[in-house]
Amino acid sequence: MKPDQYLSVLNPEQLEAVTHSGSPLLILAGAGSGKTRVITTKIAWLIAERGLDPESILAVTFTNKAAREMAERATRLEPRAERSVLRTFHSFGAWLLRRNAALADLDSNFTIYDDDDAITLLSKALPALTRQQVSGIVHKISRAKDYCLSPDSPLLAEIDPDPDFADVYRLYERRLRETGNLDFGDLILLTVRLLTGNPEVRDRIHARFRVVMVDEYQDSNVAQFELLKALAGPETYLCVVGDDDQSIYRFRGAEVRNILTFAESFPGTRVVRLERNYRSVAPILAVADQVVARNEGRLGKTLVAERGGGKKPILAFLPNQDDEAAFCAELIAGAHRKGCPWADWAILYRTNAQSLGFETEFLHRKIPYKVVGTLKFYEREEIKDALAFLALVANGRDEVAFRRVVNKPARGLGEVTQDRIVEEARRIVFGVEAEGELEMGGPVRGDDTLQFEDATDLLSASRRILEALPKKARSGLSEFLHVVETLRSLLGDAAVSDAAAVAADAAANEGGEGAADGGAPTTAAKAKTASRKGAAGLAIFVERLVDASGLLAYHQGQDEIAGTQRVANLQELVNAASLYPLSREGLVEFLEHIELDRSMADEEENPDSVTLITVHNTKGLEFRRVVVTGLETGVFPRDDKKGDDLEEERRLMYVACTRAMDELYLTSCASRRLYGRTAFVEPSLFLFEMDSGSVEVIGRTPRSYAARGRSAQPGAGSASGSGDEAGGVQPGAGNAQAAGNAQGASAVPDPLAERWRTGRKLFHDDYGYGIITKSFYASDELVIMVRFETGAERRFMPRYQAKSLLVVED
DNA sequence: GACAGTGAAATTTTT
DNA sequence: TTTCACTGTC
Numbered sequence: 001m002k003p004d005q006y007l008s009v010l011n012p013e014q015l016e017a018v019t020h021s022g023s024p025l026l027i028l029a030g031a032g033s034g035k036t037r038v039i040t041t042k043i044a045w046l047i048a049e050r051g052l053d054p055e056s057i058l059a060v061t062f063t064n065k066a067a068r069e070m071a072e073r074a075t076r077l078e079p080r081a082e083r084s085v086l087r088t089f090h091s092f093g094a095w096l097l098r099r100n101a102a103l104a105d106l107d108s109n110f111t112i113y114d115d116d117d118a119i120t121l122l123s124k125a126l127p128a129l130t131r132q133q134v135s136g137i138v139h140k141i142s143r144a145k146d147y148c149l150s151p152d153s154p155l156l157a158e159i160d161p162d163p164d165f166a167d168v169y170r171l172y173e174r175r176l177r178e179t180g181n182l183d184f185g186d187l188i189l190l191t192v193r194l195l196t197g198n199p200e201v202r203d204r205i206h207a208r209f210r211v212v213m214v215d216e217y218q219d220s221n222v223a224q225f226e227l228l229k230a231l232a233g234p235e236t237y238l239c240v241v242g243d244d245d246q247s248i249y250r251f252r253g254a255e256v257r258n259i260l261t262f263a264e265s266f267p268g269t270r271v272v273r274l275e276r277n278y279r280s281v282a283p284i285l286a287v288a289d290q291v292v293a294r295n296e297g298r299l300g301k302t303l304v305a306e307r308g309g310g311k312k313p314i315l316a317f318l319p320n321q322d323d324e325a326a327f328c329a330e331l332i333a334g335a336h337r338k339g340c341p342w343a344d345w346a347i348l349y350r351t352n353a354q355s356l357g358f359e360t361e362f363l364h365r366k367i368p369y370k371v372v373g374t375l376k377f378y379e380r381e382e383i384k385d386a387l388a389f390l391a392l393v394a395n396g397r398d399e400v401a402f403r404r405v406v407n408k409p410a411r412g413l414g415e416v417t418q419d420r421i422v423e424e425a426r427r428i429v430f431g432v433e434a435e436g437e438l439e440m441g442g443p444v445r446g447d448d449t450l451q452f453e454d455a456t457d458l459l460s461a462s463r464r465i466l467e468a469l470p471k472k473a474r475s476g477l478s479e480f481l482h483v484v485e486t487l488r489s490l491l492g493d494a495a496v497s498d499a500a501a502v503a504a505d506a507a508a509n510e511g512g513e514g515a516a517d518g519g520a521p522t523t524a525a526k527a528k529t530a531s532r533k534g535a536a537g538l539a540i541f542v543e544r545l546v547d548a549s550g551l552l553a554y555h556q557g558q559d560e561i562a563g564t565q566r567v568a569n570l571q572e573l574v575n576a577a578s579l580y581p582l583s584r585e586g587l588v589e590f591l592e593h594i595e596l597d598r599s600m601a602d603e604e605e606n607p608d609s610v611t612l613i614t615v616h617n618t619k620g621l622e623f624r625r626v627v628v629t630g631l632e633t634g635v636f637p638r639d640d641k642k643g644d645d646l647e648e649e650r651r652l653m654y655v656a657c658t659r660a661m662d663e664l665y666l667t668s669c670a671s672r673r674l675y676g677r678t679a680f681v682e683p684s685l686f687l688f689e690m691d692s693g694s695v696e697v698i699g700r701t702p703r704s705y706a707a708r709g710r711s712a713q714p715g716a717g718s719a720s721g722s723g724d725e726a727g728g729v730q731p732g733a734g735n736a737q738a739a740g741n742a743q744g745a746s747a748v749p750d751p752l753a754e755r756w757r758t759g760r761k762l763f764h765d766d767y768g769y770g771i772i773t774k775s776f777y778a779s780d781e782l783v784i785m786v787r788f789e790t791g792a793e794r795r796f797m798p799r800y801q802a803k804s805l806l807v808v809e810d
Numbered sequence: 811g812a813c814a815g816t817g818a819a820a821t822t823t824t825t
Numbered sequence: 826t827t828t829c830a831c832t833g834t835c
Contacts, residue, residue, distance in 0.1 A: 062825065090825050115824090130830070132819095184825060251823060351822055373824090407811095414811050596825070616823045638822070652823085675821065676826045 001077050003048050006041055010034075017272045018042045020239075021050075024266040026217075026259075027241040030303045031288075031658035032279025032622065035241055039215060040070060042239070044078035046211060054083040058231070059213040060092055064597040066215060066620055067091075085209075089224055091596050093187035097194060098588075100201055104194045107180040109588050111391045112595040115142070117400045118176070118183050124399070124422070125175050126168070141169050145185025146221040146253025148192065178426065178456070180397040188223040195230035206233030216619070217242030217262070221253035229265075238266060244299050245292050246655050248616060250648050260299060277303045277658075279622055281310020284664045287690045288657035294689055295647045313657075313664035315687065317699035320671045320678075321354075321630075323797060325361035327667060328627050332367060332610060335625070342368050344624035346611040348656050350636040354629065355612045368609035373617045378598050382555045382566040386573055387594065389549050390542065393487050394587050396457035397425070409554040411476030417469065425461035459484060483548050490541055491584045538586045539578035546570050615656045626660035628653075631668040631684035653686045666695065670702060753777075756784050756798045760807055 007015060017027045017038050029035035043059065046052045061067045067088050074081035087095065094112065101108035113121065115138060123134045140160050149156050151170040159165070176183065182190065195202045212231050214220065217240035220228070232238050240262060247256045263269040277285055282305035289303060318324045332345050347358055347369075355371050362369045377383060385408060388401035395401075399422055406421075407413040462477055469477065546552045555566035576594075580586040611623065615636075630636050637649035657664060668683045683705050687695075692708065753775060760772045764786070774785035784796050 064825085088825065132829080187825085248823075249825095252825085353821080410812080412811080416811085598825090614823065673826090 001044075003045055006044065006077050010037075010041065011276060013272055013274050013276070014038050014041075017274070018045055020270055020272065021237065024237075024262075024269040025239040026262045026269050026271045027239065027274060028259075028271060028299060028301065029241055029243055029274040030277060030301050031243065031246065031655070032277040033274035033303075034276075034278060035215075035243075035274065036070065036073065036620070038274070039213060039241055040074040040077060040081075042213070043070075043074040043081050043084060047078050047080050047084075052210065054080045055085070056208060056210040057081075057084040057213075058092070058209040058211065059084065059086045059215065060089050061086075061215040062088060062219055063620075064088055064091075069620075070215065088596065089220075089227070090184060090187045091592075093191040093227075094182075094592055094596065096191055096205075097182070097187070100194055100198075103198050103201060104190055106182070106190070107395065107397075109395050109584065110181050111395055111398060111401075111588070111591045112187070113176070113179075113181050113183045113400065114595065115139075115184075117181075118142075118172075120400045120403070121175055121179065122168075122172050124403070124419075125171055137165070137168055138172070140165065141172055142183065142185050143253055144169060145183075145189050146223055148189060148223045148226050175399070178397065179399050180395050185223070188221075188227055192223060192226045192230055195227075202230065202233075205231065206236060209236065211237045211239070213238075214240040215242075216246075218244050218247035218256060218259045219249045219254045220258045222255055222258075223253075225255065225258045225265075232266075243301075245295075245301065245651055246619065248619065248648060248652050248655060250644070256297065260297070273301065275301055275303055276306050278306050279661050280305060280658060280664075281307045281662060283310050283312045283694065284657060284660050287313050287664070287694050288654050290691055290694065291650055291657070291686050291689050292654040295650055297644070297647060311663060311696075313660075313666060313695045315666045315668070315695040315697045317683070317697070317701055317705070318667055318669050319700070319797070320669050321357050321673060322361075324629055324667050324669050325357040326797075328358060328629070328665075329361045329365045329367055331627070331665065333365060336367075340625075341608050342610050343608045346613055346618070346621075346623040346626050346659065348613060348615050348618060348626060348628045348659070349630050350615060350638070350652075351630075352614055354635075358612050358629075362610065362612075368606045369612055370606070370609050372611060372613040377569070377572070378594060380566070380569055382551065382558075382570055383573055385551050385555075386542070386546055386549075386570060387591065389545055389551065390587060391591055392458075393484060393491070393545070394584060394591060396459045399458065402458045405549065405551075406477070406480055409550045411480055412470075412472040413476055413480075417473050417477075420465060421458055421462050424465050425456050425458050483550075487541070487545050487548060490544060491582070491587065536578045537582050538580040538590055539574050539576075541582055541587070542574045542577040546574065615652050618659050619655060622659055622661055624661045625663040625665075626656070627665040627667060628656045629667045630672075631666050631687055632672060632681040633684060634674075634681055635672065636684055637686070650686065668702075670700070753782055755807065756782060762786055762807055 007018065010018060011034075014034055014037070017025065018041050027035070027038060029038070039059065043057055046057060047054050059070060061070060067086050071082070071084075071086045074084070074086070085092070085095075097104050097106060098108050098110070101110070115135075118138045118141075119131060119135050122138055123129070123131055126134060129137075144153075144156060144159050147155070147159070149159070151166045151173060156166050156169070176186075195205060209231065212228070214228060219242075228238070228240075240259070242259045244256055244259050247254060247259070250256070263271060280288075285303055285305045292298070316327055318327055328347055332342070335345075336342060347355075349355060349358075352373065359369065359371065378387070385405060388398075388404040391398050391401040392405060402421075403418050406418060459481055462481055466474055466478060466481075552567065552570060555570065559566050577590055580590040613621075615628075628636075633639060636653070637646060666687065668687060669681065671678055671680045673679075683702055687705065688708055697705075756772060756775050758772050758775045762770050762772065764770060770786040772784050772786055774783075776783055782798055784798060786796060
C-alpha cells in the first residue's frame with residue numbers, strides 16, 4: 001500500500017503520532033482510538049518514507065496474540081516490515097540471551113521454567129515446606145524479579161520482610177542456575193543485566209535498533225522499564241503507546257507509574273492523545289467512563305464517541321448463575337434467530353471458573369462457543385510428560401524434567417534414588433560444601449562450558465552411581481539412560497558441540513538472524529498444512545521419543561482405564577513439532593515457543609461461535625455485542641479490594657465495557673454458588689457508580705439498587721416498595737408478556753402460566769421425568785416446582801429453561 | 811515405593 | 826466442588 005493511502009485515513013492526532021520524530025513519544029491512546037493502526041502505520045511509514053532498515057525496528061508487546069496481529073497488519077501496509085522484530089518482551093529477552101549465552105553465563109540450550117516447574121524445583125530444595133508454602137515463595141520471588149530486585153537488595157523487604165526470604169531467593173537462584181534454565185522473570189532481568197553489564201553488547205544493540213516501540217505500555221513492570229532504558233541509546237527513537245485507564249496487571253508487577261511518569265523519565269517527551277473512540281456507541285462509552293472516572297490515580301482523558309446513536313446498556317438482575325447462563329443463552333439465541341451471527345457475541349467474566357455454567361448451558365442449547373484462555377493443552381499430564389522428556393534431551397541438567405520422567409513409567413526409581421542422583425550431579429560442581437559461594441550469575445565459566453555440562457549432567461551422574469544401586473533400580477535406570485542417549489543421537493552427533501558453536505557465533509549473530517527468526521512465530525497458520533503431511537522435521541523425533549520413552553504405552557493404558565484422549569493429545573504434540581527442524585536447535589526452539597506461547601494453534605474451531613472469555617483476556621479485542629457477567633460484590637469487584645486494588649478492578653470494568661461496539665449487557669445475580677455453597681450477594685459497586693438512567697434495568701431489582709434508583713429518579717419510584725418493579729422489556733423470549741406486572745396477572749390470560757400449569761408432566765435433560773407441583777409468580781417471574789422420579793424437587797424459571805425442560809403430557 | 815483412602819482447605823487475573 | 830497433603834496398607 002502507498003503511504004499517502006494509509007496516511008489519508010488517519011485523523012490529525014493519529015497522523016501526528018505516526019509522523020512525529022526527533023524526541024521520545026508517548027501516545028496516550030484511549031480504548032478503541034486506533035492504537036494498533038497508529039503503531040503499524042508508523043512502522044510502515046518509517047520504512048517507506050523515512051527509509052529505515054526494517055531490521056532496525058523493534059516493537060515489543062505483552063501477548064503473543066498482539067505481536068502476531070501487529071506483524072500481520074504492519075506487513076499488510078508494508079511488506080518489508082516482515083523483517084522488523086515484533087515480539088513480546090519475554091520472547092525478545094529469550095532471543096537476545098540465547099544469542100549471547102556465553103556472555104550472560106548461560107547455556108544456550110536453556111529451556112524456560114514456568115511457575116509450576118519453579119515450584120517443583122524449590123520444593124525439592126526445601127523439603128520441609130508444603131507445596132503451598134513454596135508456591136507462595138515462588139510468587140514473591142517472581143514479584144521481586146518484576147521489580148528488578150536481587151537477593152541482596154535491601155528493598156526486598158518491601159516484598160517480604162522476613163529475613164529468610166532473601167536466603168530462600170538466593171537458594172532458588174542457585175538451584176535454577178544449576179539446572180541451566182531460566183524462569184519468566186529472568187528473561188527480562190538477565191537481559192537487563194546483559195545489556196548494562198556488557199558495553200559491547202549494548203552498543204551493538206543500540207546500533208542495530210534505531211527505533212524501539214512498546215505497546216500496552218501501561219502494563220509494563222519495573223524490570224521492563226529498565227530494559228527499555230537499556231535498549232534506548234542516545235540515538236534511539238523511543239515510542240510507547242498505552243492507556244493508564246487500561247492498566248490491569250498490577251497484581252503481577254505492572255507499574256502504572258511507568259506511564260504516568262514516562263515524560264519525566266525521558267526528558268523532551270512529546271505527548272499525543274488519541275481521544276476519539278471509533279468502536280463503541282455513545283451510551284456504552286458513557287457508562288464505562290462513569291465508572292473509571294471515580295479513580296483518582298489517572299492522567300485523565302475525555303473519550304469522545306465518534307459513533308452517535310446506539311442503545312443504552314441493559315442491566316439484568318437475575319436470581320442466580322443458572323438463570324444468568326440461561327438469560328445469556330436466550331439473549332443470544334434470540335438474536336441469532338433474527339440473523340445475528342454467534343460470533344458477534346462475547347460473554348465476559350472475572351474468573352475462569354465462571355465459564356463452566358455458560359458452557360453447560362450453551363452445550364444444552366447447541367449454541368456454538370469457544371472458551372478463550374482455558375486451553376490447558378500444555379497443562380495436561382501426558383503433554384507435560386512428553387515436554388519434560390524433550391527438555392531433558394535438550395538439557396541434561398534440567399532437574400525438574402529429570403524427576404518427572406525418570407520413573408514414568410515406573411522403573412523402580414523413587415524419590416530417594418532421584419535425590420541421590422541429583423546430589424551426585426551437584427557434588428561435582430560445587431564440591432561438598434558449596435553453600436553461599438555463588439553470585440547471581442551462576443557457576444558457569446565461559447571457557448569450560450562443555451566440560452561443565454558434561455559433568456553436572458544428571459545423566460552422567462546417573463551413570464556414575466549406577467553400580468551402587470539395587471538391582472531393580474539399576475536395570476531401570478540403565479534402560480532409561482539408553483533411551484535418552486539413543487534419542488540424542490537422533491538429533492545428530494553435532495548436538496553436544498552446539499553449545500560451543502552457538503557461543504562462538506554469538507557476537508556476530510543479532511545482525512542477520514532477525515529475519516530468519518521473526519519468521520517462526522508467524523508460521524502458526526501453516527502448521528495445519530504441515531501436520532497433515534505426516535511426521536516431518538522435528539515431528540519424527542517427537543514421535544520416536546513418545547514411543548521409546550514408554551510414555552505412549554503408559555498413557556495408552558490410562559486411556560483404556562479412564563477413557564481419556566491422551567494418545568490423541570500426544571499425537572497433537574507430534575504434529576505441532578513438524579514446523580521445526582530436526583536438530584537440537586530445532587528442539588530448543590520448539591520448547592521455547594511452547595513455553596512462551598501457550599495459545600495453541602486455533603484448531604479447526606467453528607469461526608462462527610460465541611466467545612467466552614475473562615476480562616483480562618479481552619485486552620485489545622472488540623465484539624459487536626458483549627455481556628459482562630457476575631456483576632456482584634465479591635465477584636467483580638472481588639471483595640476485600642480497596643484503594644489501589646479497587647481502582648484496578650474499576651479499570652478492569654472499564655476494559656470490559658469498552659470491548660462492546662454496538663450492544664452492552666450487564667448481568668448481576670441475587671445469589672451465587674461459590675465452592676459448593678450458595679450465598680446471597682449484593683450488586684457490584686460499579687453498578688451503583690453508573691448514572692441512573694444511563695442503563696435500562698430488567699429483572700427483579702435488588703432492594704439496595706432500587707433504593708438508589710428512587711432517590712436519583714424522582715417520580716419513578718413504586719408505591720409498593722417491594723422492589724418488584726422491572727423497568728424495560730425482556731429481551732429474547734416471551735417479551736410481550738413480561739412487561740405485564742405481577743398484579744396484572746389475575747386478569748389477563750397468561751400463556752406462559754398456562755403452559756407450565758400445576759400437574760403437567762415434564763422431562764428434564766438432567767433429572768429425567770417429573771411433575772409440576774407448584775406454579776406461581778415470584779415478582780414478575782413465573783416459577784415452577786417440579787418433583788422428579790428420583791425424589792428430588794427443584795425450582796425452575798421456565799422462561800430461561802425452556803430448552804432443557806420439556807412438557808411431555810397435558 | 812506405590813497407592814488408596816481420609817480429612818481438610820481453598821479458591822484471580824498470566825507472559 | 827475440587828484439590829492437596831498426609832496416613833496407613835500392601
